[in-house]
Amino acid sequence: MALRSSPASAFPRLIRPTASQSQSSSSASGLRHYSAPLAGTVPPAKQKYVPTSGTYPKGFLVSGTYVGVKPANKSTPDLAFLASETPCAAAAVFTKNKFQAAPVTVSREMLKRRNNSGIRSVIVNSGCANAVTGKGGMEDAEKMGMQADKCFDAPNDGKGGSTIVMSTGVIGQRLPIQKILNKIPAAYDALGASHNHWLDAARAICTTDTFPKLISRTFSLPSSPSIEYRMAGMTKGAGMIHPNMATLLGMIATDAPVAPALLQSLLTNAVNKSFNSISIDGDTSTNDTVAVLANGAAGGNEITSESSEDYAAFQNTLTELATDLAKLVVRDGEGATKFVTIRVTESPSELVARKIASTIARSPLVKTALYGKDANWGRILCATGYSLISEPGLPINNVPEILPEKTSVSFIPTDGSPELKLLVNGEPETVDEVRAAQILEHEDLEILVRLGGGTEEAVYWTCDYSHEYITINGDYRT
Amino acid sequence: MALRSSPASAFPRLIRPTASQSQSSSSASGLRHYSAPLAGTVPPAKQKYVPTSGTYPKGFLVSGTYVGVKPANKSTPDLAFLASETPCAAAAVFTKNKFQAAPVTVSREMLKRRNNSGIRSVIVNSGCANAVTGKGGMEDAEKMGMQADKCFDAPNDGKGGSTIVMSTGVIGQRLPIQKILNKIPAAYDALGASHNHWLDAARAICTTDTFPKLISRTFSLPSSPSIEYRMAGMTKGAGMIHPNMATLLGMIATDAPVAPALLQSLLTNAVNKSFNSISIDGDTSTNDTVAVLANGAAGGNEITSESSEDYAAFQNTLTELATDLAKLVVRDGEGATKFVTIRVTESPSELVARKIASTIARSPLVKTALYGKDANWGRILCATGYSLISEPGLPINNVPEILPEKTSVSFIPTDGSPELKLLVNGEPETVDEVRAAQILEHEDLEILVRLGGGTEEAVYWTCDYSHEYITINGDYRT
Numbered sequence: 001m002a003l004r005s006s007p008a009s010a011f012p013r014l015i016r017p018t019a020s021q022s023q024s025s026s027s028a029s030g031l032r033h034y035s036a037p038l039a040g041t042v043p044p045a046k047q048k049y050v051p052t053s054g055t056y057p058k059g060f061l062v063s064g065t066y067v068g069v070k071p072a073n074k075s076t077p078d079l080a081f082l083a084s085e086t087p088c089a090a091a092a093v094f095t096k097n098k099f100q101a102a103p104v105t106v107s108r109e110m111l112k113r114r115n116n117s118g119i120r121s122v123i124v125n126s127g128c129a130n131a132v133t134g135k136g137g138m139e140d141a142e143k144m145g146m147q148a149d150k151c152f153d154a155p156n157d158g159k160g161g162s163t164i165v166m167s168t169g170v171i172g173q174r175l176p177i178q179k180i181l182n183k184i185p186a187a188y189d190a191l192g193a194s195h196n197h198w199l200d201a202a203r204a205i206c207t208t209d210t211f212p213k214l215i216s217r218t219f220s221l222p223s224s225p226s227i228e229y230r231m232a233g234m235t236k237g238a239g240m241i242h243p244n245m246a247t248l249l250g251m252i253a254t255d256a257p258v259a260p261a262l263l264q265s266l267l268t269n270a271v272n273k274s275f276n277s278i279s280i281d282g283d284t285s286t287n288d289t290v291a292v293l294a295n296g297a298a299g300g301n302e303i304t305s306e307s308s309e310d311y312a313a314f315q316n317t318l319t320e321l322a323t324d325l326a327k328l329v330v331r332d333g334e335g336a337t338k339f340v341t342i343r344v345t346e347s348p349s350e351l352v353a354r355k356i357a358s359t360i361a362r363s364p365l366v367k368t369a370l371y372g373k374d375a376n377w378g379r380i381l382c383a384t385g386y387s388l389i390s391e392p393g394l395p396i397n398n399v400p401e402i403l404p405e406k407t408s409v410s411f412i413p414t415d416g417s418p419e420l421k422l423l424v425n426g427e428p429e430t431v432d433e434v435r436a437a438q439i440l441e442h443e444d445l446e447i448l449v450r451l452g453g454g455t456e457e458a459v460y461w462t463c464d465y466s467h468e469y470i471t472i473n474g475d476y477r478t
Numbered sequence: 479m480a481l482r483s484s485p486a487s488a489f490p491r492l493i494r495p496t497a498s499q500s501q502s503s504s505s506a507s508g509l510r511h512y513s514a515p516l517a518g519t520v521p522p523a524k525q526k527y528v529p530t531s532g533t534y535p536k537g538f539l540v541s542g543t544y545v546g547v548k549p550a551n552k553s554t555p556d557l558a559f560l561a562s563e564t565p566c567a568a569a570a571v572f573t574k575n576k577f578q579a580a581p582v583t584v585s586r587e588m589l590k591r592r593n594n595s596g597i598r599s600v601i602v603n604s605g606c607a608n609a610v611t612g613k614g615g616m617e618d619a620e621k622m623g624m625q626a627d628k629c630f631d632a633p634n635d636g637k638g639g640s641t642i643v644m645s646t647g648v649i650g651q652r653l654p655i656q657k658i659l660n661k662i663p664a665a666y667d668a669l670g671a672s673h674n675h676w677l678d679a680a681r682a683i684c685t686t687d688t689f690p691k692l693i694s695r696t697f698s699l700p701s702s703p704s705i706e707y708r709m710a711g712m713t714k715g716a717g718m719i720h721p722n723m724a725t726l727l728g729m730i731a732t733d734a735p736v737a738p739a740l741l742q743s744l745l746t747n748a749v750n751k752s753f754n755s756i757s758i759d760g761d762t763s764t765n766d767t768v769a770v771l772a773n774g775a776a777g778g779n780e781i782t783s784e785s786s787e788d789y790a791a792f793q794n795t796l797t798e799l800a801t802d803l804a805k806l807v808v809r810d811g812e813g814a815t816k817f818v819t820i821r822v823t824e825s826p827s828e829l830v831a832r833k834i835a836s837t838i839a840r841s842p843l844v845k846t847a848l849y850g851k852d853a854n855w856g857r858i859l860c861a862t863g864y865s866l867i868s869e870p871g872l873p874i875n876n877v878p879e880i881l882p883e884k885t886s887v888s889f890i891p892t893d894g895s896p897e898l899k900l901l902v903n904g905e906p907e908t909v910d911e912v913r914a915a916q917i918l919e920h921e922d923l924e925i926l927v928r929l930g931g932g933t934e935e936a937v938y939w940t941c942d943y944s945h946e947y948i949t950i951n952g953d954y955r956t
Contacts, residue, residue: 385577428651
């Protein structure tokens, strides 16, 4: 299918361009925002995570536009628009929370109706989650999608809209929908393919994030070695982060050609090892959505078989990019001062390893000890010990998967120095507290738990609990 | 069985009395201790929870003695001794944590060996949990029990020890066992039945608690209306508090006569509705033990049938006392500024209601919002929405037990004013924020979640997350 070069030719204008929105920031440097942080306000320690250039997939155009969804937000972009010059294959993974936000329901139904094909764009607002907003909220989410659809040649396939809708922010408040609808044409006019366009969009989806999260890369597929494919993704955290999934939004776009029927399994596999393997605070939100769009603009052979080499190569690239995005969310965990990898090995099953890693990752006592740089490994073992027990009222589960006398715990320093053994086969080591303190001084740390009962393993990424976490979440709505 | 009047006659001395231990405090008023708080240091706001008198069960003698289990502890009692003048029926509920502390294993085996009868005492140290201490830790716990046993006429029934052993404090460190053994005779010499003796013992089991937790009451049994029975209990928190159960120790003593075979089910029922219905931080420790001892010293008819009126009456008294003790643990939750009752009603099952209440109770976002006095009910609903979902890697659970369009959330003020409806049948109410702020100003609050899908309910008690929680747990071991 033919590529078009400019948004003007790609998308017949519906309205006159609006005045471009102010980009000036009124917020103090380094402070957390409840809408997107601007370039000048990224904390110095986090600036290294913000790319200064990128390689972006062909045929995709993006923008970040100011709406003012939150009355307190006077200038920062809070509406992101991602559009493909041609219809895409698309798939998404949504939260399992029983209270699904309106945009989750609307987007899920749209993808189902379209069998994951013919998708043109993604429209995202920050500042309000449009969750638990009743029937009115459903109508708002539908209007957002329809307004974005109007920017394109309306498809006559009778399958309705072709836009994925996402919202993030406070739960239980209605969207200022008219303000958003009025700005979507401006968001369309602002579309572009430059690095700054991608960065603006990444900023616009942020809430309490301190920096925009954007990653891009090139890759190739075995059957078309001469073609340089591209993949780019953006995501946001930074609280309510826990598998299935969190107030976490993600958009990944690629110009590789993938059969719509395969894209969902590719994304689900990638998310399980990335966004579903991180935890900030154990809360699982109402809005989580990670979407992938593939427009095939780079040409080459479409991936049509799960058993093909191309499928495996694409899966690896997608999983890697999703993992790098997920790690950025942990890096920016609310109040986080530490980035902690939790690896559980020698497990009878991957599921057991994952459950244990997840339990350690969400233990407030482990997370506060990490914040305090306290080698309180007893808390790690304690969390391991209750990770598989039954709830009160249910029969006692004897947890044969954990054998105390075979369990070992170590700190793996990130400076390449040898592991510090804390517990070996259930017997505590005499810990060199000075060495432990040195290891805990680093921002990064790996906690290794060996179960001694198998060959499976799982990895989780988490952060610590700091005073700032309490401050941020004690006054989120104010 | 004949009662004896004084410890001297009841317990042949094995050694000379030691000099009585110092009771002076070196700690600043209101600060958290890592061993027992002394009278002068209870925060003013908590003093109302410390009784100035009590009615204690006949035939029980207690003491609180200074050992210095933690080197930093120079004067505060950290060894509690509870003894009965005559052998007791006894039962205990222990943590489900797979890494059971040595005293948990030793006490469980002792009660099993004795079929819950012939128990003489409970010995407890604070300052070190004797958990994950390997074979040496097991020997230490056994020695503690044997040293306490030496205070009594050694039973010749070939069933070994008759003392329940408990420890609480840091995990993964060995006990200074010789210091403890040397002090047990002094703890024996210090035994007494006065209110101050009970208060000293309650102080001695504390760790980060800011006040000793002691409750006593009188009750009667239908078959012996003329007899005044007595029950007294003490407990300690204050972190790692979550069902099954937490670094939580409890001792309950009564002079009512209960058949040993019935005491375990009576205690298990009581604990499920009390200590297993509170959450401070969702962590479940290695040491949790709640024990009940019944010596029958008040006479009357022994409770021998689960279908008797006496059984029901005793169950009510035991459950009430355990619930009041559990609530004191929440009142003293680390850094807690709020006492929050979470009631989930109109549930298809008690288990579902309990799981939802438990999930809300441990949500960091709910707990930080409560600390911030923020009526962020969306977080309550969000926690409800993910309370029953499946773990990553497991099949998606559709959670038919929760019907968003039938779910309602309200704040129930503790000042008797009408409930504040936040969500009604899935539709958000226009919340009077001023009224909400007034309600959140109170220390006590009830969150009511109506599922609209049944008649079962469950209640949970929890507290908020404050900056102090982070401070306390960031440097626990220092």
